[in-house]
Amino acid sequence: MTAGIEYKNREQPERSLVKVRQMTFRRGSRTIFDEIDLDIPVGKVTAIMGPSGTGKTTLLRLIGGQLRPDSGTIHVDGDNVSELSRRSLFKLRKRMGMLFQSGALLTDLSVFDNVAFPLREHTDLPETIIHHLVLMKLNSVGLRGAYRLMPNELSGGMARRVALARTIALDPMMIMYDEPFAGQDPISMGVLVKLIKLLNATLDMTSIVVSHDIHETTSIADYIYILSEGKVVGFGTPQEIEESESAQVQQFMQGLADGPVPFHYPAPDFKTELFGLGG
Amino acid sequence: MNTWIQQLGQAGIRFFQRVGRAFLFLIKVLMSVPASLLRFNLLVQQLYYVGVLSMLIIVVSGLFVGMVLGLQGYNTLVDFGAEESLSVMVALSLVRELGPVVAGLLFAGRAGSALTAEIGLMKSTEQLSGMEMMAVDPVSRVIAPRFLAGLISMPLLAAMFSAVGVLGGYFVGVGLLGLDDGAFWSQLQSKVDFQGDILNGVIKSIVFGLVISWIALFEGYDTVPTSEGVGRATTRTVVHSALAILGLDFILTALMFDE
DSSP states (O other), X not given: OXXXXXXXXXXXXXXXXXXXXXXXXXXXXXXXXXXXXXXXXXXXXXXXXXXTTSOXXXXXXXXXXXXXXXXXXXXXXXXXXXXXXXXXXXXHHTTEEEEOTTOOOOTTSOHHHHHHHHHHHHOOOOXXXXXXXXXXXXXXXXXXXXXXXXXXXXXXXXXXXXXXXXXXXXXXXXXXXXXXXXXXXXXXXXXXXXXXXXXXXXXXXXXXXXXXXXXXXXXXXXXXEEEETTEEEEEEOHHHHHTOOOHHHHHHHHTOSSSSSOSSOSOSOHHHHHHHHHO | XXXXXXXXXXXXXXXXXXXXXXXXXXXXXXXXXXXXXXXXXXXXXXXXXXXXXXXXXXXXHHHXXXXXXXXXXXXXXXXXXXXXXXXXXXXXXXXXXXXXXXXXXXXXXXXXXXXXXXXXXXXXXXXXXXXXXXXXXXXXXXXXXXXXHHHHHHHHHHHHHHHHXXXXXXXXXXXXXXXXXXXXXXXXXXXXOIIIIIIHHHHHHHHHHHXXXXXXXXXXXXXXXXXXXXXXHHHHHHHHHHHHHHHHHHHHHHHHSOO
16 A cells, blocks of 8 residues: 555656556456556556456556456557547557467467468568568567477467567567566576567567566566556566565565465454364 | 345346347358458368368268168158159258258267367467457458358258268169169159259258357357367357257248248
8 A cells, every 4th residue: 555655656757658547447346456547658668567366467458458447548659448449449459569478379370470460461561571571570589490380389488489579570669468478498588588678679669568577577677567456556667666665565576475465365264164164 | 035036037147148249249240251251262261171171971971861761761662652752752851851950960060069169269379369459350350251161161061961862862772772763863853843942951051051150150259268168168069059950940941841
């Protein structure tokens, strides 16, 4: 709560590409986000972190317009996402990419065709140009040599790099990464960390990284948001977050088993329950 | 008591919500069909997966069904000295009923279940979400070509089933039981009416093709994105398609052949 106040009073970063204001989102009776405010600055890597089940991926889907908030607004590059027509939303989505946790490669298409997919769908470029562009994008993720492979022949890390190449095919203004490091070996993780930072800088993009991996994320993020129980409980640069006095932020950053997020799932008193069972 | 009534009410609401979603889905698919015609290569690809790959089971089943009809029909007709009408009995049974119905049941089991599993897995592996985020409408890109392929394939497969079935009846009647070759074909030619029998059978198979494709694709699209969810959706496709085919067959038969 302290951190929430700390966040509200904090000066907002430079020009924002994504502005979330007083946004509430519910699933059934459960409130996922409760009037949160959030800014994603242009040209920076912003990390969204927090315990499992806090709705980090849901936030990406809200920004991408796949879900609509119950109240509040989400503006992406000046457009209120939830009020856009389907045509306008698709137009906006051509300028933003999302890297799914699973990679979401189309399994009936080869690596080459997967990367060529958005180019073929949204441009009238001749096949020779598409061929060159696809190889350039694959080269930037180090997988030019794998363009003939099918998705089932790729390792998890390779699949995510191919998905990344596909995401940057149309040179988007922003990429949202959903748990890019989950389940990766240290080498793949290192490659992905390097790629996110490199692509963000060289393509002059804005990146939103949803992740649990504190070390990797803090090493590339310019700003970090910590979400918990439907609220933004911490915001700042990685250093500010590490020095935060918020118990919620510290429990997450230090990986403490018990704290504001309790170790035990809510249950009746143990002694009473045992006694009741015995009786 | 209250809980029981509540549960019944909730189940009712869920059922009607699902029916509503299914109809909205069908409208969306039908609206996407013209655009999917422009993606001709996708349609051809799906015609291969949905239609051509179903041919083997249709042809083999049609042959055996025709042979069985030939045997059973001969044994019945010979008592009345009407064995020359075997071809008419076999052909009318196939063209009016068994062709569309059995081909439909086989099509639902072979192609319908495959469509549900494919779309369901695409959903559970976020491929459909991925397309949406790439500003590509999955209904237009993935669903509509499959729907159209099912709609085109089903009448062709039913026609193939009937044709091969008649050949099966011919093998048994003429080849095995010694009926006259010329009488077999001339009886068939004179008694089977194009509009009254063949065309009505084709209409039935088109309706079945639409319903099977709709059920299969909706079940896949609306599935709970887990392995259990996809399994249940695949089962539902086969069960619901079979019930829909049999129910619709009765209604269509009553409408078409009520004299």
